[in-house]
Amino acid sequence: MTDQHLYAPEGIYAPEGNDASSKAWSGRFSEPVADVVKRYTASVFFDRRMALQDIRGSLAHARMLAKQAIISVPDLTAIERGMAQIQGEIERDEFQWKLDDEDVHLSIEKRLIALVGDAGKRLHTGRSRNDQVATDIRLWLRDSLDVIDTLLRGYQAALLDLAEQHAATPMPGYTHMQVAQPVTFGHHLLAYVEMAQRDRSRLADCRRRMNRLPLGAAALAGTSFPIDREFVARELGFDGVCENSLDAVSDRDFAIEFSAAAALIMMHISRFSEELVLWMSPRIGFIDLADRYCTGSSIMPQKKNPDVPELARGKSGRVYGHLMGLLTLMKGQPLAYNKDNQEDKEPLFDTVDTLADTLRIFADLAPGIRVKPEAMAAALKQGYATATDLADYLVKLGLPFRDAHEAVARAVRAAEVKGCELAELSLEELRAHAPAIGQEVYAVLSVEGSLAARDHIGGTAPKQVRAAIARARQALA
Ligand code: ARG
Numbered sequence: 001m002t003d004q005h006l007y008a009p010e011g012i013y014a015p016e017g018n019d020a021s022s023k024a025w026s027g028r029f030s031e032p033v034a035d036v037v038k039r040y041t042a043s044v045f046f047d048r049r050m051a052l053q054d055i056r057g058s059l060a061h062a063r064m065l066a067k068q069a070i071i072s073v074p075d076l077t078a079i080e081r082g083m084a085q086i087q088g089e090i091e092r093d094e095f096q097w098k099l100d101d102e103d104v105h106l107s108i109e110k111r112l113i114a115l116v117g118d119a120g121k122r123l124h125t126g127r128s129r130n131d132q133v134a135t136d137i138r139l140w141l142r143d144s145l146d147v148i149d150t151l152l153r154g155y156q157a158a159l160l161d162l163a164e165q166h167a168a169t170p171m172p173g174y175t176h177m178q179v180a181q182p183v184t185f186g187h188h189l190l191a192y193v194e195m196a197q198r199d200r201s202r203l204a205d206c207r208r209r210m211n212r213l214p215l216g217a218a219a220l221a222g223t224s225f226p227i228d229r230e231f232v233a234r235e236l237g238f239d240g241v242c243e244n245s246l247d248a249v250s251d252r253d254f255a256i257e258f259s260a261a262a263a264l265i266m267m268h269i270s271r272f273s274e275e276l277v278l279w280m281s282p283r284i285g286f287i288d289l290a291d292r293y294c295t296g297s298s299i300m301p302q303k304k305n306p307d308v309p310e311l312a313r314g315k316s317g318r319v320y321g322h323l324m325g326l327l328t329l330m331k332g333q334p335l336a337y338n339k340d341n342q343e344d345k346e347p348l349f350d351t352v353d354t355l356a357d358t359l360r361i362f363a364d365l366a367p368g369i370r371v372k373p374e375a376m377a378a379a380l381k382q383g384y385a386t387a388t389d390l391a392d393y394l395v396k397l398g399l400p401f402r403d404a405h406e407a408v409a410r411a412v413r414a415a416e417v418k419g420c421e422l423a424e425l426s427l428e429e430l431r432a433h434a435p436a437i438g439q440e441v442y443a444v445l446s447v448e449g450s451l452a453a454r455d456h457i458g459g460t461a462p463k464q465v466r467a468a469i470a471r472a473r474q475a476l477a
Pocket of ligand 1: 047342
């Protein structure tokens, strides 16, 4: 274990020799940074993911500097040319990332200076890495948030397609994991579409607050150059500027808000996963999952395990963890920028990666759910799922609800003793508990009757489920 390290695999980020003057800030230092400290403080292994955002931010800053005559137009042209080359190198994976260059910002700036000389050295005028990094993360997260929103939409669309096919497929609805009342499988799926819709509105909300420009705050107090922050904000697609320079460089609320929204998304997916796992267990057997989402056992030849939903359920844990990590990262920090903030990136990156993969997989997994309506219908026959319908029927005949509830409870007990369903009791047997009951009770007790009766917005009547699907599709369009 000499130079080997999880974050600095040998050969990729080999130190270049330890020359005190190799750093952009080394002027005031009399001895080189210890190797372990270099590795400990460097972020280039992970923050290079923000390279394109860093270039975008630098170009907007340089254009503003030229517009304000802080740098010359030829300098701007040189910076633009250098950055175009650097972007190409990064995209072709030819860029040399080095531990010695510390972070993405210094790596790109150093390369720019190597390519275009003094013009490159003027880029950092009126700017600090503190407002630069704050800008880069906002840009990166804004881009990622837009991708996540599109993926959520795809997941919703896949659920809606499945819901449409099963708008009238009866299944037991549960409370306390006990059979409660019939619902349709389509209606059940629409609950997850609603959750995803709220998730998307949370992301939009978070995006609105995130979409402000920190650049111009410089290190913490602003800059003595005649900058035009509104111009940079417009160039980068921000809605406005962060108004206090100290807050601009130190605020990471947007990262925490995003992580909270991400935790909720994973919680929703985890609940769905739990249901998929339960539904696939042979005891319940409501669905089968396409083979591409399952794995076998190395010892039990008969096994087909729902690994993907299980993993998604498990991965919610790391996303919650990142939220806690970021909250803890920020809680003790005095104003303004502190190096602690460098720790914000890995949790954010992992949150986005986990979320994106999970949503991608679930959008594809939904059409791979094979529904077994016979198993759902069989489960509906156990548990007196239409008992509430009988009570509602008695209320419509004039009984107070509490008396109706009592009468039906007695009828359920009688059916239990006889070992049959409510609809299998004769009219006389039912009338023993409520004499007003008529022949039409058998339609009331049927699953189809129960479903069709819940005919209002938000209800499970197949007609309402179809209308809800149409509304949801409109919201997606
Ligand atoms: N890599 C640093 C980060 O991620 C960039 C800002 C460093 N600023 C500084 N003054 N050391 O936060």
